[in-house]
Every structure is written in structure tokens, then in C-alpha cells.
Amino acid sequence: MKEGEFPIVFDGHNDVLERLDDPAGFFERREEGHLDLPRARESGFGGGMFAVWVPPPEGKAAHETLDPSYALRYSLSAAATLFRIEELSEGQVRIVRSAGEIRSCINEGILAAVLHMEGADAIDTDLDALHVLHRAGLRSLGIVWSRPNAFAEGVRVRFGSTPDTGAGLTEAGRRLVRACNELGIVIDVSHLNERGFWDVAELSEAPLVATHSNAHAICPSPRNLTDAQLEAIAASDGIVGLNFGVHFLREDGSEDTDTPIEVMVRHIDHLVEHLGMERVGFGSDFDGICIPDAIGDVRGLPRIMQALREHGYGEEDLKKIAHENWLRVLRKTWGR
Template structure:
């Protein structure tokens, strides 16, 4: 019998982007979520893998961008600033899909930290509405008001494409994450606004300078929802030991990203036939930061995932790999979901 315990809560997925694109092609996102779809995520496979929920990202894509990370080294050109109206249209449409899925009873949008254990107990998929790149937010924060009212509880100021708030870490290998400036003055105010509203700030995709800017401005735990260990994979998207130490000091979290380019020592978004690299990142993070600051940040539906997992139904393979690395019992529960529950409570309040 497949082991579906502990349940797994995930720091990042891109299913809303996938469903939005399907809707643009005339297909029903609700039916695809309910009955099964291509890619990594849908409701039947979530249930099959013991997936209890996670951060569901709103993301406005740029047309025609190459994500080829197959070379021995690379530095992908990033698209220019996206128009606010373009980003807002995409993000509102994606948020609308998530709200409809909740209305149909397919999941529960988390608006309070206390709702996560209750959703797990009820066997519901718990979704955090997350904004990956605040390109749609205006300087007066009116769009932030609306999205917060819809359930937004987590925000990354920038994807790797720069915006008015911050500079993004490029898809560059090998590279330090110290690739340029961090937050703008407007970005500092965005962080203050999010702190006041108890919206979590996501450090993934920020430059190292941006990471330290958030650490200076924000009083909340430092959280990187889907980032890995730079010492194991020297990619600009990964975190240095000094950054990991700061996350630990602030009682934050790092979600291990299953994208192979951020796992493999050679930085290639290529096939990965074992979970040895995944386990190595978990082990390194726990040894560096302790058992309370580490979880999963899969990047399902946004990246190439190791073959033994393949999609969300393959999460039992991840549990087995973590057990094989020496994690079991209460520690495994922390890595699978309880650490996320803790940091949500400390960021959002009860």
C-alpha cells in the first residue's frame, strides 16, 4: 500500500498559470483540475500523492522567453519591464480560477494560519494565494488591497524579470546570487505594506542584495518558498550559507525546489534519475539551519522534476528518500508540513 503520510504541504506551484493558459485555449480549468490534466498537478493526483496543499502562484509570463538551462554554463536574457495592466489582467484571471475552484469545493483558500491543520484533518486541499512578481501592483497599492481581499497572503516582490519594486536573480550558472541591485525605494515601501498587512514576503527570485534589503526592512521571518543550496549547486537562484544563517536566525523557512537545474551540481535542467540530490539539499539545510526551518517548495508545473517523482502523485518517493536520509517521525512531519504551519502562524498571526 502506498504511504501517504505525513501529508505534504508545498511552498510553490504554477498550476494556475497552466489552467489559465488552458482557459485561453477554450478548455475548462475547473474540469482539468477536477478530472485530470497534463503536467504535474490536478486533484486526482494530489489525492494519490498525499498532497495537502501549498502556495498557488499568480504569475504573468512574458512571451517568447527561452528557459534553456541545458548548457555547461548559461546566462539567460531576461525580458523587459512588463506593463502593469498586462500583468494585472493575467493575475486577476488566475486568481479568479482559484476562487472558482474554492467555490466548487475542490480546495480551501487559506486566509488564517489556523485553517491549515483543520483543512488537513478534513482531507481538503489547502491553497495559499501567492503573487510571484508584483508587476501588477500599483504604487498606491490599490491592486494589493483587492488581491488581499481575494485571499492573497504571500508575495514575491519580483520574479527574475526586474520590475519597479526590485531586481531579480537571473537564470545564470555558475554564478553567485550577488548579481546586482536589490529593492528599489518603492520596493522597500512594498515590504513595509506587506508587513503591516501580515502578507508573507517571498525571497525566492530576489538578488542577494534584495534578500538583505528585505532582511533590513521587514520584521517578519525570512522565507524563500522555492530555493536551494548554493554550496551544492552554484546557481544565481540558490542561497549562500550566509543567507541560510540569516533565515535560521529569523526563524524563517526554505522550501527545497525540485527543479533539476537548482538541484544538480552542473546546473542543468536535465533528467535526474535519482533523488540523491534532493535528499542532499534537505540534509544540508537541516544541518545548517535545524529541523524547524526546512520544507518543500516543489515548483510543480513550472520546471523539470526528477524522474522518480515525475508529478504530485509521486510524492511517496520523496517521503521514502527523506526516510532514507535519516528523517522520520516528528522530524519528517516537520519537513512535510508542520514547519510551513509554524512559519505561517508566526507571519500571519493566529
């Protein structure tokens, strides 16, 4: 690899689908937001998990339980946006269902998109919708966002508290975990409270995955993972994707975007210490959160890679963090 060059990044989480009014907007360079295809091309962003997140309907608080029929309608519309992006891309974007397809996309310069749901609010307790969505391409599922549903409880973001914020998985949640294992769907523990996390750790036969979370020991947000949780993820041979959100990075939990890249490097160091080099990646949360000014948008990816290189991470380490670790875990979960 030449000086100044970095490996292609596969990213664990973005919310661009929620930002787009029109699928065609993904192909236009935008002044607002973090991610579009032109800027992705400039940054070495090779793809990632494209999240379907359901906002609350008008008049409903963000952390209240959603009506499943409303959540399903919205989720299908958001998923259709991703499929429309693929159709409009003329081969530049591909919705992928296997680690081998991601590898091919990286080699061919095609942006790889994984259909991910950030919260199972749209899924019925009989799990019929899960099977239909899997056939449509769903390959990664967060059981909850930061609100309760029929399967589990999500953590509310109250800085200075632990993720131990309520009951564990419901019986339906346990069935959901088993079904995801059978179908080969990634179970994302980001947003899940601590008791739910330990229930998943006990039940799941797949690697534990936190697509966009950080170290609670550095930033005590309940959205971040305790060292005990990190060690459980390591024992499962899973992965944690570094969240770029400043209030999940900073020791004071503030939304001050004047946050140096060194804070991100410190989280990476902590994750590597507790997980090992093979279990750390990126989970930026682009278009879903306030990120450091030093990163700015997707074009800031080379800056974090350069900071890691200068900090002492070697070229093979950078390749692992950029995409190799994600491909290994996804291959183990998806079976191919």
C-alpha cells in the same frame, strides 16, 4: 504512523494556474503536467501556495520589465481561476487565509490553497492594488520573478554565478516590504537578487521565507541561497522550501531529468544543517519546471519522503518537513 504512510504535504510553490486553460481541468486526471486534484489525492498533497505568474506578452522577452496594467489584468484572471476552482470543487478545495484554516483542511481532507503572487509586477507603487488583492485573499508575495520591476531586481538564471546581480530594493520596494508586514503577507525572497535579499532581511519584521529555493553550495545557480543567506533565514526563524527543479538541484546545473532522489536528500541535509530541522519544507515548483524522473509528478511525494526516512529522518522530522514547519512560519506571519 503505519509503515508506508507519510504525513500530509503542504507545498510552498506550484504553477498549476498557469497551465490550466479551464478551471474544470484541475478536477481531471491529466497525462501532462504535475498536479491535478485526482493525483493530489493519491499522493498526500494537502495543498500549498498556488502561484500567479505573469508570462510576457507576445513579442516581449521573458526577462523584460512588464507593463503594470497588463500584469494586473493577467493576475486578476489567474486569481479568478483559483477562485473558480474553489467554487467548482464542492468543498474539496478551500482558499485559506490563516494557518488555522490550513490545519483544519489537513484534518478534514480538504485541499488548502493559498493565493500567492510570483512577482509584484501587477502592483502599483502607491500599493493600492496590494490592499485590494489582500482583501481578495492574497497572503504570499514574491517581490520579483527573474526580471526587474518597480520594487527590485530578480536574478537571471545563469548557472555558475552568485545571486549578487544588481541593485537592492527601490524606495517603492521598501514601502512594499513594510506594507506586507502590516497586512500580514508573506514576503517570498525566491527570485530576489542578493542585495534585495539583504534589504528585506534588514527591513522585515516577519520570518524570511524562500518558498522554492535550494542550496547554492551544492548547485551554484543564482536562484539558490548562499550559506550566509540561509543563516539569515535561520536567524529570522523563517523557512526554505526545497525546489524540485533539476537545474536547481544538480551540481552541473543541467536539465537532465535522470537525477536521483539522493540529490534532493543532499540538499535537504544541507538546509537542515544551516537552518535547523524546524525551518525546512517543500517548495516543489510543480507545473513550472523540469523535475526528476524519479519523482515524475505529485505522486512522487511519497518517494522523497521514503528516501528521507531511509536516510535517517524520524517520523517527527518528516512531519515537520511535510507541513508543520510551514504552518509555524505562516502563523507567525499571518498572526493566526
